[in-house]
Structure formats: structure tokens, C-alpha cells
Amino acid sequence: MDKPATIKDVADLARVHAATASRALNPQTRDKVSPRTAARIVEAARTLGYSPNSAARSLRTRTSSVVGVVIPDLRNPVFPPIVRGVEDALREAGYLALLGNTDGDAERERDLLATMRGQQLAGFILATSKRDSLPFGPDVSVVLVNRRTDAGDVASVVADSRAGVHALVNLLVERGHSRIAHLAGPQDTSTGVERHRAFLDGLAAHDLAPVGVEVCAAFSEQAGFEATHKLLAAVRPTAIVAGNDMIALGCYGALAELGLRCPEDVSVTGFNDMPFVDKQRPALTTVRIPHYDIGYEAARLLLERIAAPASPPKRVVLPVELIVRGSVAGPAADRA
Amino acid sequence: MDKPATIKDVADLARVHAATASRALNPQTRDKVSPRTAARIVEAARTLGYSPNSAARSLRTRTSSVVGVVIPDLRNPVFPPIVRGVEDALREAGYLALLGNTDGDAERERDLLATMRGQQLAGFILATSKRDSLPFGPDVSVVLVNRRTDAGDVASVVADSRAGVHALVNLLVERGHSRIAHLAGPQDTSTGVERHRAFLDGLAAHDLAPVGVEVCAAFSEQAGFEATHKLLAAVRPTAIVAGNDMIALGCYGALAELGLRCPEDVSVTGFNDMPFVDKQRPALTTVRIPHYDIGYEAARLLLERIAAPASPPKRVVLPVELIVRGSVAGPAADRA
DNA sequence: TTGTAAGCGTTATCAA
DNA sequence: TTGATAACGCTTACAA
Numbered sequence: 001m002d003k004p005a006t007i008k009d010v011a012d013l014a015r016v017h018a019a020t021a022s023r024a025l026n027p028q029t030r031d032k033v034s035p036r037t038a039a040r041i042v043e044a045a046r047t048l049g050y051s052p053n054s055a056a057r058s059l060r061t062r063t064s065s066v067v068g069v070v071i072p073d074l075r076n077p078v079f080p081p082i083v084r085g086v087e088d089a090l091r092e093a094g095y096l097a098l099l100g101n102t103d104g105d106a107e108r109e110r111d112l113l114a115t116m117r118g119q120q121l122a123g124f125i126l127a128t129s130k131r132d133s134l135p136f137g138p139d140v141s142v143v144l145v146n147r148r149t150d151a152g153d154v155a156s157v158v159a160d161s162r163a164g165v166h167a168l169v170n171l172l173v174e175r176g177h178s179r180i181a182h183l184a185g186p187q188d189t190s191t192g193v194e195r196h197r198a199f200l201d202g203l204a205a206h207d208l209a210p211v212g213v214e215v216c217a218a219f220s221e222q223a224g225f226e227a228t229h230k231l232l233a234a235v236r237p238t239a240i241v242a243g244n245d246m247i248a249l250g251c252y253g254a255l256a257e258l259g260l261r262c263p264e265d266v267s268v269t270g271f272n273d274m275p276f277v278d279k280q281r282p283a284l285t286t287v288r289i290p291h292y293d294i295g296y297e298a299a300r301l302l303l304e305r306i307a308a309p310a311s312p313p314k315r316v317v318l319p320v321e322l323i324v325r326g327s328v329a330g331p332a333a334d335r336a
Numbered sequence: 337m338d339k340p341a342t343i344k345d346v347a348d349l350a351r352v353h354a355a356t357a358s359r360a361l362n363p364q365t366r367d368k369v370s371p372r373t374a375a376r377i378v379e380a381a382r383t384l385g386y387s388p389n390s391a392a393r394s395l396r397t398r399t400s401s402v403v404g405v406v407i408p409d410l411r412n413p414v415f416p417p418i419v420r421g422v423e424d425a426l427r428e429a430g431y432l433a434l435l436g437n438t439d440g441d442a443e444r445e446r447d448l449l450a451t452m453r454g455q456q457l458a459g460f461i462l463a464t465s466k467r468d469s470l471p472f473g474p475d476v477s478v479v480l481v482n483r484r485t486d487a488g489d490v491a492s493v494v495a496d497s498r499a500g501v502h503a504l505v506n507l508l509v510e511r512g513h514s515r516i517a518h519l520a521g522p523q524d525t526s527t528g529v530e531r532h533r534a535f536l537d538g539l540a541a542h543d544l545a546p547v548g549v550e551v552c553a554a555f556s557e558q559a560g561f562e563a564t565h566k567l568l569a570a571v572r573p574t575a576i577v578a579g580n581d582m583i584a585l586g587c588y589g590a591l592a593e594l595g596l597r598c599p600e601d602v603s604v605t606g607f608n609d610m611p612f613v614d615k616q617r618p619a620l621t622t623v624r625i626p627h628y629d630i631g632y633e634a635a636r637l638l639l640e641r642i643a644a645p646a647s648p649p650k651r652v653v654l655p656v657e658l659i660v661r662g663s664v665a666g667p668a669a670d671r672a
Numbered sequence: 673t674t675g676t677a678a679g680c681g682t683t684a685t686c687a688a
Numbered sequence: 689t690t691g692a693t694a695a696c697g698c699t700t701a702c703a704a
Contacts, residue, residue, distance in 0.1 A: 056681030058391035080410040118387040276612040392697035
């Protein structure tokens with residue numbers, strides 16, 4: 001067990017040539033070798049504990065069973081289940097996931113992709129949120145997560161944020177709200193832009209206009225806190241649609257500081273249904289996104305593209321679920 | 337940009353031989369080539385967007401710049417910051433992280449490690465929690481996270497759980513508690529066992545015995561919920577030390593169901609200081625573990641071992657911090 | 673200081 | 689059906 005066995009060792013033990021051993025051991029080409037010798041070779045491989053040297057194989061085949069998975073930051077709670085879904089789907093196909101964080105930083109992303117490019121990866125799953133163009137040629141298999149290019153030629157998996165925002169707006173309108181504001185996510189992210197747009201035309205469908213829109217500097221509690229203060233300095237909505245759960249939590253904090261009660265004075269909604277938002281006070285009304293499924297589906301799509309690179313890239317939209325909790329009530333006027 | 341540039345392309349452009357280009361591009365051997373030609377080569381590499389083919393390099397050098405990172409489940413909130421710390425330290429050294437989840441399943445773990453072994457990895461970071469022995473020879477660089485082998489010959493990074501549990505016990509005793517129980521984590525995990533032991537001898541240091549100990553089936557809310565019911569069917573502690581935050585949250589639920597108030601009737605402590613436990617009601621008293629630092633340190637240690645495999649394996653213990661919040665008060669008797 | 677040449681382990685092509 | 693051979697891109701003695 002000192003040096004790992006090579007295919008030459010296996011071939012010698014089975015008294016065949018290395019090329020034959022290669023054919024016998026590769027499912028693709030197994031039928032090009034007689035069953036008897038194939039069995040002998042497989043047996044030899046087992047006794048030697050042979051496992052192929054992936055470096056040599058990659059060098060020869062110009063590909064590998066490793067996929068690059070690029071995300072902004074694993075500590076953002078939406079990504080762990082996505083990555084887990086990716087990994088599960090990859091593993092079922094014998095692939096492995098090479099993980100990298102970019103912090104949304106363009107240079108760090110370029111750097112990472114350059115390093116990864118050297119690794120003969122079979123493909124990439126990109127969940128970075130910036131809306132710039134892709135640093136890949138059409139020869140590289142790519143699936144985008146929660147993001148789309150303007151050019152429609154890249155496979156992608158997204159949640160139906162649009163439908164989610166509409167469901168939130170509809171809920172608020174049904175409960176009697178007409179003075180509704182939006183704490184938008186950063187407008188250089190596709191989710192930020194998309195939810196903002198959906199908010200506007202969701203309202204428009206009810207012949208309503210937003211009572212105010214404030215753009216947050218980040219999808220963070222702090223940014224949500226600050227944006228809420230700015231928003232409420234100007235207008236008095238009875239309901240606030242936040243760009244995501246983190247922003248909604250920041251909104252909770254600012255409301256408390258201003259002596260406004262949620263939901264009695266202001267209803268609040270989030271987006272993502274992060275862990276523990278059901279335990280907040282009040283429990284947050286939000287939209288649940290199938291994070292794990294998004295990751296799983298993205299990996300499946302990538303494997304499909306690896307197998308058939310020429311096929312037209314699919315764009316999958318996964319359904320979301322409205323989760324109604326205590327943070328939404330009728331407008332204060334109803335009870336006045 | 338069709339085919340990625342090879343070192344030969346770079347050499348041709350710089351009008352030198354591939355070997356010279358290799359020397360110039362490798363920090364190790366840069367001084368073996370004249371500064372002028374080296375500069376020309378580096379320039380050529382940049383204009384061609386050259387990045388070395390790692391398969392070829394691995395094949396030649398029998399190693400790679402990729403490290404296997406094996407954890408039970410990324411969705412467990414302790415792991416994302418650890419993995420992020422690992423990735424940051426690796427990236428600073430030009431390494432990449434190959435991530436795999438095992439779900440604590442022995443077969444899945446064996447499977448994963450076998451797949452990874454074929455990849456010429458430079459080393460492994462193992463954060464799986466089972467206490468079984470290592471499936472590696474001494475030729476493989478390994479660092480353990482939150483876990484140690486019984487044999488002391490493997491590098492590891494752990495948090496000082498022992499000190500953390502003692503701090504919790506001391507806090508409770510100072511507040512006047514003497515009827516203290518423990519909801520232990522699974523006893524086939526090293527953290528579960530270690531915290532249990534620390535609980536017992538932390539009490540013993542105050543000449544106290546536990547009023548009850550219930551072992552949870554998992555580090556989960558559900559398991560904590562069930563174990564709390566069992567515990568309270570038998571005994572009436574004034575304080576409960578939970579094996580981690582998830583178990584503590586399960587405990588919250590069971591207490592509420594039994595009509596017991598926290599902290600008025602029962603004080604509760606957790607472990608880990610997960611995100612959002614400060615937002616629970618009551619806010620959870622717990623022990624903060626430097627997750628990111630643990631990951632970062634583990635990767636640093638691994639890189640050291642890769643550089644000097646013969647050096648004696650270090651065992652790093654990182655300090656923890658007691659976080660006192662509303663879930664701990666004096667025992668009810670004080671106020672009666 | 674630079675060039676030459678060999679070889680890492682595998683697989684694809686060609687010939688037998 | 690099997691064997692011989694070359695090539696993938698890189699690094700490293702060794703030679704110049």
C-alpha cells in the first residue's frame with residue numbers, strides 16, 4: 001500500500017496490456033473487451049485496491065468529475081441548503097463540488113474563477129448575484145442560480161420571486177392595506193431588481209401606487225434598519241414589503257425604536273423564510289423558497305449540459321410558497 | 337480564447353523554451369532565470385490569460401492544491417462559518433476546497449473519502465463528529481475539527497468546550513442554583529461526550545451532583561423537546577444545561593408546553609451561540625465558539641503539515657466566550 | 673542562465 | 689478482441 005496501484009499494475013496482474021485494462025475498467029468501453037478477460041481485470045483491480053489517477057485521466061480527457069460552485073458567502077443562510085442540494089445531486093452522479101466564496105467582490109470572483117479554470121472542471125454553478133456578464137465562453141458548461149444573464153443563452157434555476165412578491169402584495173391588499181411601501185434590496189443584484197419590479201406591478205394590478213420605496217445598501221439587518229428610518233421620516237405606510245428577511249428584521253428594530261408596533265401599526269413582510277424567522281416576535285410573514293431543490297435542480301441541469309453541451313439551455317423556475325404569520329394584520333385605521 | 341493557453345504558448349510568445357517558462361512562472365524556481373526574461377515570460381502569460389493546467393501539474397508532482405473538507409451537514413448552522421474560515425485560509429495560499437457532506441453516515445463517509453482519495457488531494461479537513469478511527473495512513477495530511485482521535489497523533493483544532501461548560505455551570509451556581517440537570521448531546525459524538533463530562537466535573541467542583549441527565553438522540557430541536565419531557569417527568573431542576581443551542585430551543589418548547597416559564601421557573605443554557613438565539617424569547621444564555629477562527633486555524637494547520645509532513649502534529653484549543661442573556665435567573669425559591 | 677529530454681498515468685487511435 | 693504507441697501539459701534532472 002505504499003504507492004497507489006496504477007493501471008499498469010492492474011494490467012500486469014491480469015496479464016494484459018494497460019490499454020485493455022483501461023477499456024475493461026471504463027463502463028463506456030467495457031463491451032469492447034471479452035467478458036472473461038474483463039472479469040480478470042476487474043478482479044485484479046480489486047485485489048490491488050486500484051483507483052484511477054484522476055489527474056492523469058483529466059489530462060488526457062480534458063475534463064474531470066469536479067464542478068465549481070461559486071457563491072457570495074456561505075454564511076448567508078440561503079446558501080447552505082442550496083449548496084447541500086448541489087452536492088447531493090453531484091454525488092449521485094459521482095461528481096464532487098469545489099466551493100468558493102466571492103463576497104460579491106468582482107476581483108475576488110475573477111481570481112477564483114481563474115484558479116478554478118486551471119482545474120479542468122466539468123462545469124460551474126454560479127450563484128453570485130451581480131448582474132454583470134459571464135466570464136465564460138460557450139464551451140464551458142454553466143448553470144446560474146438565482147440570477148440570469150440578459151442574454152438568454154445560459155441555463156438557470158430561479159425561484160419565482162415575482163409570484164412570491166405578488167402573493168405578499170395580494171395578501172396585504174386583501175387585509176385592507178393601500179398605503180404600502182417597499183424596502184428594496186440592492187439594485188445591482190438581480191433579486192433586488194426583480195422583487196422591486198414585481199412590487200410595483202403587483203400594486204399596479206390593484207390600481208395602487210407605492211406610498212414609498214427605499215433602496216437598502218445591502219441585504220442586511222443593518223441596511224434594513226437604516227432604510228426603514230429614512231422611509232418613515234418621509235411617509236407613513238401601513239404595510240412594508242421588505243426585500244428579504246434580513247431587511248425585515250432590521251425593519252422590526254427600527255419600528256421598535258420609533259415606538260411603532262408590528263403588526264398593530266405597521267405590517268411587515270420578508271422574503272426567503274430563513275430559519276428562526278418563525279420564532280421572531282412577531283413571527284414573520286414571508287415567502288418560502290425551495291433552496292435545497294434549487295441547488296439540486298441546478299446540479300441536475302449542469303450534469304445534463306455536461307452530457308449534451310449542444311442542447312438548448314433550460315431555464316427552470318421553481319414555485320414559492322406564501323407563509324402567513326403574525327407580522328401582518330389589517331391597517332390600523334380598521335381598528336381605529 | 338478557444339483553447340486555454342498552455343505553457344508552450346507562453347514560452348513561444350516570450351521566445352523561450354517551455355522549461356524556462358515553467359521556471360519563471362513558479363515562485364519556487366523564479367531565481368533560476370534572469371530577471372529580464374522572467375519579466376517577458378510573466379508578461380506573455382498575462383496577455384495570454386495563461387493559467388496552469390493543474391491536472392498536468394498534479395500528474396507530474398503527485399500532489400495538488402486542492403483540499404478535501406468533510407462535514408456532516410452544511411445545513412447545521414455551525415458549519416458554514418467554519419467552512420468559510422477554511423476556504424479563506426486555503427485561498428490565501430492558492431488552494432481550493434472540495435466540500436462533502438456525510439450526514440454522519442459511516443457508509444456515506446467511506447464513499448466520499450474513497451472518491452476524494454482518487455483526486456490527489458493535498459490533504460483533508462475532517463469535521464465529522466463520530467468518534468471512530470481514521471481511515472487514513474500517516475502519509476496523508478489530516479486536520480481534525482471539533483474532534484480528536486484517541487490516538488494523539490493527528491493534528492486538530494477544537495474549541496474549549498470544557499471551559500465553556502464550566503463557565504455555564506459556574507454562572508448557574510453563582511446565581512444560586514443547586515438543582516441543575518443536563519440535556520446531553522448524542523454520546524457517540526465527541527462534543528456530546530466532552531460536554532457531558534465537563535458538566536459532571538464542573539458540578540463536582542462545587543460539591544454538587546446532577547439532579548438529572550437525559551441523553552438526546554440528536555443535536556436537534558426535536559430531540560431536545562423529547563428529552564426535556566422525559567427529564568421533567570422524573571425530576572424538577574431549577575436550571576438545565578443543554579448540549580447545544582438546538583437542544584435548548586427544543587427545551588424552550590417543552591417548558592412552554594408544560595406551563596413552565598423560562599427563566600422564572602427554569603433557567604436554560606445552550607451552546608454555540610447560533611445566529612438568532614439572541615432574538616429568542618427569552619434570549620438564550622450560551623457559549624460562543626469562534627467558528628470562523630476554528631476553520632481558518634484548521635486550514636492553516638493543514639497547510640503547515642502539507643509543507644512539513646514530518647513535523648509533530650499540533651493540537652490547537654481555541655478559547656470560548658460566555659454569553660449571558662435572559663434565559664438565566666436565580667432559582668424560583670429565591671423569589672418565593 | 674537556458675535548452676533538452678524524459679516521464680508522471682491515462683486513454684484514443686491505429687494496427688494486428 | 690487485444691496490443692503498441694502517442695499524446696495530454698507540466699516539471700525536473702541533466703547538459704550545454
